[in-house]
Amino acid sequence: MSTDKPVMSGSRSAKLRLREANGTFSKSRIWVERDNFYGDTKFSKGNPYIIVGFDTEFKTPEKPVTIDEMKAGSAKYVVLSYQVHCSVYDPDQPDVQEWSAICYPEPGDRMTLADLLALAFWKGISTGAVKTLPTLVYVVGHFTRADVPAFADFKSLTSQIAAVRSTFTSVDKGVKIVTQFDNDQSVEHLVILRDTMLLTPATSKSLWELGKLVGVPKISVDPDPERELFYKKNMDILLRDKPDVFEKYAINDALICVKYLERLIDMYAGILGKRKAPATLTAIGVDLLMKKWKTDLKIDPLEVVGKQKIVRRTYSKRLGYFKIEKVNVPLEQVAFYLPLATECYHGGRGEQFWFGPAFIDDWTDYDLAGAYPTAMALIGFPDWSNIRQSTSLDDFTPGTLGMANVRFEFPKTVRFPTMPVRSENGLVFPRTGVSNCSAPEIALARSLGAKLKILHGVIVPTDPGKPVFRDFIRECVAKRLSYPKGSLDALFWKELSNSSYGKTAQGLHSKRVYDLRDQEMKDLPPSKITNPFFAAFITSFVRAALGEVMNGLPENVCVFSCTTDGFLTNATADQISDASAGPICKLYGQSRDMLTGDATILEVKHRVRQPLGWRTRGQATLIEGQTDKGDGVNIVLAKGGIYTAQELDSTRLQNAFITNLFLKRSPTDRIEMATKTGIRDMINFDADLVEKETSKRLNMEFDWKRRPVAAWDNEAPQHLAFTTDAWETIDQFVEMRGYWEAFGIDPRRCLKNKGDFHAFAVYVLSQSALGKAGARYLKKTDPDLKRIRQSLCAAWRNSEAGLTKKVDGKTAEQFAQLLTSAGIICNRQDVENARSGFKPKNCPKTPAVVNALVKLSAVFPSLEIDTLVSSNEGIDLISALDAIATYIPQGGEPSTL
Template structure:
């Protein structure tokens, strides 16, 4: 492989040596290149034609890296091929889009530069169409292009100067990459190359190139006859190239072709919507621009809607030596003063696991609120920011108000799912009591549920409900989507444009750090053009409130397995669902959705399974699947499996991990290194093996209730596993206590929660953490620690005649043997030596854990043997008063 001595002529190998090693030479001629724009023209002409170059590489990954923190500098994959699909996409000549494709086989350790690859692609198109005139605007396209761009020898240097990091991949933003070819004596042909990654335009459920190919009706090629064979081939592409070259070539080029066809669609959409024959950087940018253009078309002030204003300011420029006028768009004064408070009322989706372990066999359905966030957006009326005011009470709050409050709250005991969010270091929780900063929908719901609320402060924004600022945009997205078949490009395009725009209202509100290629440093993710904390807070609050109303409308007979963002998994039948969806919040949601899309049902069933298992927030899988493609519920909870696994394989693997886990289990999986490591170490996108401790235990956001062991079968084997339902955690302090206790419990050795014994041991441990005293809890055993401590304290009290034993022993002669026998009868293992050794230590009151079996043992001793025994001196202070009023949160 070499570049010829002429900068416009390129010769490369186009088949491997075992297939003959043929080469191909192509040339870029001056007469084939469009005239550059006249630099003297004041107004630049709009670009009406681009070269679209789909780009992909095939490579064999190098050996796994064992250390997850260290990246070997300069690590490179075994590069097998570069492939391209190139097309002239001319707006003014829609009937003719010349295209060509090709493949380059690199020599070992000799990689192409960007210019060489693009020059060969352009030359191949010219070779096929000798009279073609090619434009100088180029889009270099790939799907997850982060894995392919490092194959260029000059990648790192170009990335530092010209590329940006968007969602962990490479793109160019304002400035394209300049490349040039010498096409004659003293003549240079200059091109501008823009990098685009089609993964940034992929709908949420269609991130793979295979799904995009299906969407375009241009299928990605499957290599094997079965999924297993396909996986094996992809893991051994070097062997596949050597043994099945024609199939390798076709498969490799197809990926590049899919990228080109997808780019055509996106540029056509951009031109049709915005009269801009360009490819944006992301799919969400379509939505943002549509919103802003819609406001402009309706003669609405975009800055005014967002609570901003234009401010001009004169500043002296040291560089220029004179004053310049700058323009900024800060929040209006009234909006700015409350911005920090409103941002505190913004929380994400509600995500909780309500059942730990194995659910009962039955019909478990995953219901989702249809278009939840977009429907909530449609309710936002035109704000009157100038009349924003502070309120003095919770009177007359309505669920669609732009009102934001700080309240203390306490929900009644019968409320199964409290609905006011509280932010903690462990994420959002929904305790029974506490303090919350939130928006009107959840305050309205809390009052409907009978919560006691103490108002602290509040802000209200008046609005014009007749002028809903997002409705036209959302309705347009829905109407356009409904014109096309499900799964088609246009259908999924409009679905994603509508659904993703909510996120732009919240962008930059919570600190998120991203890697800046040019500065080689981390920086905060900036706000979007439509970031607005008041809107983001209302949208998320309304969605959580609608879900909360449904959950609390179910009868006690319904088990809710989990809730995730805009949906929930439960065993509720149609009668229960109908009753639960008759509340005012859901009815307002259904009405708003019907106005947007009359054909859409407000609550949809996404999955139906027969037996789920769960362990923590966003951690669940399916033990007994349902029927069809939607018969598996799977949320991996941060666990990664083989990248080539399909959903069924992933589900089975994760179920096995959960059922067979041991305290010190570790999982090992392959993961691609991060963009920052790639840049700093000048590496390819290499995989390394990461080993980490398996974490599949409960997250303590709720309190276990009714713990038991369940017996069942999976893959022909019998299992039993700890299972419990949950109730609300009482307070943030209770949550912090349990999380802290669990951390301490696992500090010196790790533990699972797989049996009742496992659960009771931790229950005892967490109770001991509440016992007052400097070091009292440090000496509690983790196995049967409650009974061991009870034995110790009873023996000391007996020997020193404390806790009522002075009266016991003054009335009757109690020998060490009879005391031992009484202890045994109460379920407390005890030896004579335990009683004798107790003489050496003083008795200290209030040091025995208040667990169920401790109380039962004490009651047996008091009722059957020692009526004068003072139980209150053994249990923590106040425990006797609380036993009936407030049972221990982890007690059975």
């Protein structure tokens, strides 16, 4: 279509390649006039705006790109099309119609963002769908990290948008685009970029799921599933073979984005009275919560989080003068205790209590119902002005907003100690030590019989009759239950309550995010409701509830693993009920009852017959459960960071892959991962979203957060298995991690059978018994026997440790044979090479060493065994091979223990 009317454009020609009705392509010139635009670029209650849903279709390289190709600028896809679907919100124009458009760029050519908007505006005006257009524009896509790099002006756009959770969105002022007209007139558009990935519930992140929620299902391109998958991987061939299907499929993705954003804006307006689309779904929850504080509690939100607004005078190097600004800072009486409260904030409890295949039984995966919202609802309005120090255990009850540095010691009868200690490898729960934790865990430890001494404690008085989160959460729950299960509205309200906890902890522990404007990593800033006292209490209460139930189970019941707010066990329903009767669980149930009218504490997530475990968040299923529910319900699967290929599109397929990987793994295995280019790749190498060559070593070994106490070779399937107990101290865990890194990582090793376990156990005992200096030259293979051989040969040559070379009258050859017959492989050269001086107590006291020395003492009665072996007992894992696990299956096939 040719015209001499003014053209909207950035720095490029707005001549686009469009497909005519007869299927041919033509060059068409798009146009708009100054009179086509109205309004301003400010948000207000009734300010009109246009939503431009956008999407691109592209063809990626046939194989993943290498780092060299990325550096050379070859990490590019071929853009096949740009498509938009548009709608306008304007109460004064109720008859505005929606419209769509698609553009096919010339090979190697790309559109700017201004070009895309020009296409959208021109199509709406030229078709009569709309006469005039607002200057305020929402541009929305799904996973914009894939599509924004397709713009020719991508690099300049990065200075005006932000990277949030590995995708692109606007977080402040948006993108300003000025349109110049031939008569020297211009119009400024404010473009707000939104990504539906950041605005969708956790269970509905795919565009397919999103389409179902808004009643616009994804379009199938071929009835044959294999051809469908082929075409989606080769959209260029779909365009060639089925151009009409291609176009319908492409535009439909943009349509889904528009429909979802419309629904979201409507819901936001209904809640907060403003027609606005926040950058993230969690931002809506924070806005609603703060509104309730203002309207229901009649208080300033700053009072709730212990802050105040002050005026501060700061010098701006950029401006060259002092600025006066208002900032929020902690109250003076609160600021003093913030370091302790921050140290008391930890994440969820994650431990693997059993390594390898479990026995066949009825295993149930339980989750605490609504864990974090339930804990949040217990927090009353804090009286920050009367915050006080306390070392009295009586002050730290399950519902107290209290933090402390505590020395603790649990009795041996407690299977799962509950005081968290932070390490470089996550939380560890040793039997003794010093913990920074909150009141719920202090109260629980006390009820379990632990010896406790509060070294430094802080109590924040609260008003339980004025809860700060309960009404907000209760409203979210009520709203969710008022809608059909699985509907967009129900999922929306569920997400608001579940995600608000994370905002109380945002910025407490360093989390680095990439800043597009400065092109560097920066710490994630705090949110409007960040408060370490709240975050520490919430997570502590959840860990305490979990710990109370697990420790309430009988000793012959197995707890296989725990992760954040759930655990896997073979306990019966009655045993779970009895274990959930403690004071913390009662308080938990009361909170649930206030929120939902249902005091149920635990929910069943999965049922399986034989689980497989290897590390924290590393579990799979060997034998599925026997319920009548579908794929996934009868399978426990936590991949532990292991990548599964896209074609493994069901839980069952992924589980089969993971279990096979574990059982057949070797020390040299690597996982080839089809990862995508990240935001830093896109900035540094001008890359598009393409697959890049990535592989990492397979790591499915135990993480040593617990101490093995009984180990054996399981029969079906054949693999090492062991049960565990708590470490005595955090130092033992750190020491053990160091031993594994030295033994199992260089060179790589796997623990697959008793022989592997024994080799590592001997190494650990040898290293720990001799200490750093004594173990300096120990071998990794048979270190105990090789060291005792060295010591015996040196003692014999130097007449030490009860050995007298002259009196015995043995030759070096004969002495070597005697050592070999006692189980110490030795030859004449080993004896003759032992020329260095004898070092007493330089051998680890392993069973193999003791057995060999006992045999030798029959030949050499004067042999001084205590002079040869270390008096330090070291860490003994070897005895686990002779121990028997105490867990008794509750039914089904017998254990192989």
